[in-house]
Amino acid sequence: MPQDTRSPCSERPRERLLRHGAQTLTSAELLAVLLRTGTRGRDATDMGRRMIEHFGGLRRLLSAESSALMAFPGMGPAKTCELLAVQELSRRAIEEPLRNGRALSQPGRVKQFCALRLAHLRVEHCIALFLDSQLQLIECGEIARGTLSHASIYPREVVKAALGHHAAALILAHNHPSGLAEPSPADIALTHQLKQALALVDVRLLDHLIVGATEVTSLAERGQV
Template structure:
């Protein structure tokens, strides 16, 4: 019945069916009977595309996405403009992948909302890497904390080119005051994959720390995240 609904009509008698006939139903049965672990990365992407493309075979497109971006994580982290460069990826398909990424981000955020971030540091680092680590441009975020070091807000402050994000210390502190934050954690990514702080990163961090300190706001740390790792200014003795 599912294939009838998705195709819009049944195949005429005695006519050969397309090679992918029944494929969606077989995937659904495998998922329900054997669990999500039974699916390969491209099959997970197929599922995500089913709603956007209710007819036809999406396996070639799913495999093309994996080939283009290297992995399931790479596909889900890709920018919309890059996804749409892959033949067959229209607005509906791109939106289907973007909303999954947003759902995963919000799920990860719940792990750090109800407890002091210092006590959930591993989850915090994992969350930051998941939302920024694979980006092809630099993003600068600020995590605003209350007096109990619980997360008040997580906001992107700047977005730059491949290797440069302009950061304005006064804007960071101004926003902290608006939120009545007692402390902040700075986070940005290095698209190069090297999490080593640059001299510019160090100088900018010192400027923000001094500006914040004058207003009674503590800088807990500055994290640099990449697709494969991270570095902490506090652990490096830079704060």
């Protein structure tokens, strides 16, 4: 039987993935495996490359809403659904250990999960990780969303949400659309207000995470919770 003399570079992305592993493909080629086909005059790899450029990076592409994906040339319902499924599977893969183990025993994974949810957003969002008495994740819910620089977070709404989830503790997280993960005086003041309000209903505030573009700051690690 004649030997296959094709070089890896001459193989299509799907063939290279099976032969040499996903790690050998570029981000555009991995997208091509999902997209399968491109548009007239452009193959799937070229389409993947243009999508990454259009959305401003892989993270923002894989966090884009369905309407933004559908608006890109060549993206129909099927391709859009595939990318949305990848988004959700990524979130669930990171969230799963938080539901099965103590959140405080894996702070790096908590930060990673919050970064995945918030780092790409262009306006400020605040989420809470509601935890049971064993510090396992009950639910992650959005508390507030706002503008490029501010989201109004009301302690009474956080308390109401915590009681609604029967939480024993929670971790708060919000993003800074500026990209900087340094807490502001208002962030620190809010943390103290929330801690006091939650204590009245016997719910602990374990941490407040500030999510920037490339890093996450823990106020608990700074002794400010």
